[in-house]
Amino acid sequence: METADRFRTAVEKRDLAALEELFTEDVRLYSPVKFTPFEGRPMVLGLFGVLLRTFEDFRYVGRLDGTAETTGTGEEAPSDILIFRATIQGKQIHGIDLLQFDEAGLIKEFTVMVRPQSAVHALGEAVLAGLVADGLVS
Numbered sequence: 072m073e074t075a076d077r078f079r080t081a082v083e084k085r086d087l088a089a090l091e092e093l094f095t096e097d098v099r100l101y102s103p104v105k106f107t108p109f110e111g112r113p114m115v116l117g118l119f120g121v122l123l124r125t126f127e128d129f130r131y132v133g134r135l136d137g138t139a140e141t142t143g144t145g146e147e148a149p150s151d152i153l154i155f156r157a158t159i160q161g162k163q164i165h166g167i168d169l170l171q172f173d174e175a176g177l178i179k180e181f182t183v184m185v186r187p188q189s190a191v192h193a194l195g196e197a198v199l200a201g202l203v204a205d206g207l208v209s
Contacts, residue, residue, distance in 0.1 A: 074176045075151035079131050085123045091116055094178050099142070101182040104195035114207065115181070121201030125194070126164075129157040141171055141180055148172055148179070159197055164190040 074093055081089035091112065099108040100115045109118050123129075133154035138147040153168045166185040173179040185191050202208045 074172060074178060075134065075136075075153065075170055078170060078178065079134075079153060082119075082123070082129070083131070087116060087120055087123070090119055094181075095173055098178055099180050101142070101180070102198075103183055103185045103191050104198055117205060117207045118198070118202070121198055121205060121207075125159060125197045125201055127158040129155060131155050139169060139171055149176075159190060160193040162187075162190045162193050164194065 077089065078093050080086075081093065094112045094115055096112050097110070098112055098115050099110050100118060101108045102118075109115050131153050135152040135154075137150055137152075139150040140146065141148045148171045150169060150171045153170065155164075155166050155168065157164045157166070164185055165187075166183060169180075169182040169184070170178050171180040171182075185194060199208070
C-alpha cells in the first residue's frame with residue numbers, strides 16, 4: 072500500500088501511531104489557519120491529534136495524483152491530493168490535503184486548503200484551543 076493510501080487509512084481510523092511512520096522527521100505542514108508552517112514530526116503529530124478530535128464526520132471523497140513544486144526548492148516532487156469533507160462547530164468544510172513525498176515515499180510537505188472562510192475561522196479557533204489544551208502552544 073502506498074503512502075497516500077496508508078495516510079488516508081490512518082486518518083480515517085484516527086490512528087496517530089500509524090501516521091507517525093509516514094512523515095519525515097523534518098516534515099512541514101502548511102495550514103490555512105497559520106501563516107508559518109508547523110515544523111517537525113512531533114509538532115505535526117500533535118496537530119493531527121487535535122485535528123482528529125476536532126473534525127466531525129471527516130471523510131475523504133476523492134484523490135488526484137501528480138507532482139507539485141516543493142516550497143522554495145524549484146523542484147517538483149511526487150504528490151497526491153486527497154479531497155475531504157467534514158463538519159466543524161456545525162459548519163460544513165470542503166478541503167484538500169496536498170501530500171508531497173521524499174525519495175523514500177515519506178510525507179515531507181503537507182498543505183491543507185479549506186473553504187468557506189467561515190469554516191476556516193471556526194477551524195482556527197478550535198485548533199488553537201486544542202493546541203493550547205495539549206501544551207503545544209501558549
